[in-house]
Amino acid sequence: MISSIVQLTKTWRGRFILAIVASQLAIPLHYYVRHRDPHDERFAWRMFSPMRMSKCQATWQRDDQPLNLGGEFHEAWLELVERGRFTVIEAMGAELCKRYPGARIRVSLDCTYLDAPAEHYGGYDLCQVPEL
Amino acid sequence: MAKRSPRGKRPPATSPSPPSAPTTPPASQKPATSPKMTPAPTVAPAPSPKFWFGFEVSWAKLAIGRVVLFGLLAADALLAIRHAPRYGAGGFNVAQLAGLDGLGPTHASYAITQLGLAYLFVLAACGIATRYVVPIAAAGYAWLYFGSQLDSYQHHYLVVMLLVIGSAIPWQRPAGATARTPVRSWALRLFLVQLAILYLWAAISKMTPAWLDGRTLAMQIVTAPDRMNLRGAIDATIGMATLSKLVLVTELGLAATLCWKRAWPIVAPVGVLFHLGIVLSKFDIGLFAWLMIGIYGFVVPDRIWIALAEWPPIRVLGRLGRVITGAGWIVAGVLVLGALGLAMLVRLPYATGMATLIVGVSIGAAYSAQRFAATPQARVAKIGAAALLATGLWGVVDRGSDVATDYYRFWGGSSRRLGDLASAERAYRELVAIAPDEPVGHFQLGRLLLDKDPVAGLAHLRTAQHLEPSRARAYLAEARYLAKQGTAAAKAQALDKAREGTFAEPSSSEARALVDQLTKGTLATPAQDDP
Incomplete structure (x- = not known):
């Protein structure tokens, strides 16, 4: 095995093979050993996983008043919010902070899981603390 | 792996991209030919590790796999156009990779790129310039996928990977190759x-x-009226828990055996049945399950594809194809004109412009290749035939699906919800133009026009009432408009229209409520949001 790997490093084709195989083993591993967002299963080949069945409800507020996002973002982004995708929620928060300068944009995310207790995320002003 | 003794019984006919590592043929290697594959015009011993660099399949398998794989990708690209309106909507985007948010596709660039990809995939399916076509398609596909998290299909990420790897597969027919000729490809091994x-x-x-x-x-796996009762069948037989364990075991088994050639007679049917099960479950994953079934073509034993390729009707088709594609510029011109004519009938956005552009570039490339690189004239007619096939596929997908109408409907809907009424009007006008018998376009356009052009708006609402006589929404939109006019006569007409709405759709609580409000004079204008 080792000698095969050494031989592979000697040609560009071999190095290409090693890069693809190594990346495809390492990138999904990242989800299991060090993830910030449990809902973000991209690049981890977790099709139809139990996590995919989780449901999240986001409550958005602008200066403590309910904020309807239907007129702010395409509904496809709101679907990703329901899947609890942190990067999307944070980017939406940043966008709202930009659209409403000086406002307090608060988001609370309540998620339920098939195989874990319910979790609560956020609940604070994303313009002050931009990460969930 | 490196210690495996070389088989030596099937010298590769051609190695279009041979590994550059110097190799010495082992003493045990016999230059004999397989009874199933033709002898090689040139024999190059496979360098180590042979697991990668000695992997061979018959030319028949590679050619048929190419047609199936790229044909499915072409259809999938066209079907994805319906999602184009979400890209760039509201000026917001989050890319798959940090820092690329600004480079994501817009709704126009997404649609144009998918049309272009469908065209390139047809070229690849036909084996035309695959050394250039496949990497270009990989780059375009990767941009669409990595450009936005709106694409949440993991199989699109898989396709990016397969196209990157597939860029190194020798998809074009090696010189003198027959169906039985073995072709060596480390990239196809990596694919698996x-x-x-x-x-x-x-x-x-x-x-x-x-x-x-x-x-x-x-x-x-849920039961729905339009689906076969798969859930009921599972519950009545093995149950969900057993099926779940079977899925896990199957995936582990496929992972362990997919690269083991001797297991292919078992792996192929298991894999195909596994993904057919996913097709039957109707998960919302586009053509992914079909794509996986297509990919299993590379695992089906070679002798099956060789037999298929040597089947007399297929050989006749092959000869016919060679006659057509072997013709010169005149036939190529006729085919190209046919392709452009077909593109003009396609209702997908930007179809005619894209067809003209791509055909122009293809012909230019073919002319340059012929003029400066002494490429045989046959390629020119082949490009014309591929153009005709590509625009033909555009037409088949357009007329055989709701992609074009969905595209304009989604575009209009998202623009309306995001407050871009001018863009919404443009989308609904296009929808009415391409699908005048679809009520949704008339209904939405009618509602949009009521304020700025009431005559046209009412005309569209009445067309919608005529086209969907069992839905109340167009009657109610007209009733609300009339009630807003304030005169007694208009209010009476509004009440009549609302009543017509209840006759059209007796189950509509909204229609009954409107009649009630108009009768009592307590109408408040609600925000209606039909898709």
Whole structure:
């Protein structure tokens, strides 16, 4: 095995093979050993996983008043919010902070899981603390 | 792997991209020919590790796999156009990779790129300039996928990987190759290894109680009126828990055996049945399951594809194809004109412009190749035939699906919700133009026009009433408009219209409420949001 790997490093084709195989083993591993967002299963080949069945409800507020996002973002982004995708929620928060300068944009995310207790995320002003 | 003794019994006919490592043929290697494959015009011993660099398939398998794989990708690209309106909507985007948000596709660039990809995939399916076509398609596909998290299909990420790897597969017919000629490709081996890794991780993700006890699968396989009762059949037989365990075992088994050639007679039917099961479950994953079934073509034993390729009707078709594509500029011109004519009938956005551009570039490339690189004239007619096939596929997908109408409907809907009424009007006008018999376009356009051009708006609403006589919404929109006019006569007409709405759709609570409000004079204008 080792000698095969050494031989592979000697040609560009071999190095290409090693890069693809190594990346495809390492990138999904990242989800299991060090993830910030449990809902973000991209690049981890977790099709139809139990996590995919989780449901999240986001409550958005602008200066403590309910904020309807239907007129702010395409509904496809709101679907990703329901899947609890942190990067999307944070980017939406940043966008709202930009659209409403000086406002307090608060988001609370309540998620339920098939195989874990319910979790609560956020609940604070994303313009002050931009990460969930 | 490196210690495996070379088989030596099937010298590769051609090695279009031979490894550059110097090799010495082992003493045990015999330059004999396989009874199933033709002898090689040139024989190059496979360098080590042979697991990668000695991997061979018959030319018949590679050619048929190419047609199936790229044909499916072409259809999938066209079907994805319906999602174009979400890209760039509201001026917001989050890319798959940090820092690329600003480089994501817009709704126009997404649609144009998918049309272009469909065209390139047809060229690849026909084996035309695959050394250039496949990498260009890989780059375009990767841009669309990595450019926005709106694409949440994991199989699109898989396609990016397969196209990157596939850029190194020798898809074009090697000189003198027949159906039986073995073709050596380390990249095709990597293609299968990529799938094996995918199965491994997919299985690992299912090693949790929530999967093993059947709860996860039970939530995903639901019974719906338009689906066969797969759920009922499973519950009445093996049950969800057993099926879930079977799925896990199957994925692990496929991961372990996909790259083991001797296991292919078992792996191929198991894999195909596994993905057929996914097709039957109707998960919302586009053509992914079909794509996987197509990819299993590379695992089906070579002798089956060789037999198919040598089947007399297929050989006749092949000869016919060679006659057509072997013709010169005149036939090429006729084919190209036919392709452009077909493109003009396609209702997909930007179809005519894209067809003209791509055909122009293709002809230019073919002329340059002929003029400066002494490429045989046959290529020119082949490009014309591929152009005709590509625009023909555009037409088949357009007329055989709702892609074009969905595109304009989604565009109009998202623009309306995001407050861009001018863009919404443009989308609905296009929808009415391409589908004058669809009520949704008339209804939405009518509602939009009521304020600025009431005559046209009412005309569209009445067309919608005529086209969907059992729905109340167009009657109610007209009733609300009339009630807003304030005169007694208009209010009476509004009440009549609202009543017509209740006759059209007796179950509509909204229609009954409107009649009630108009009768009592307590109408408040609600925000109606039909898709």
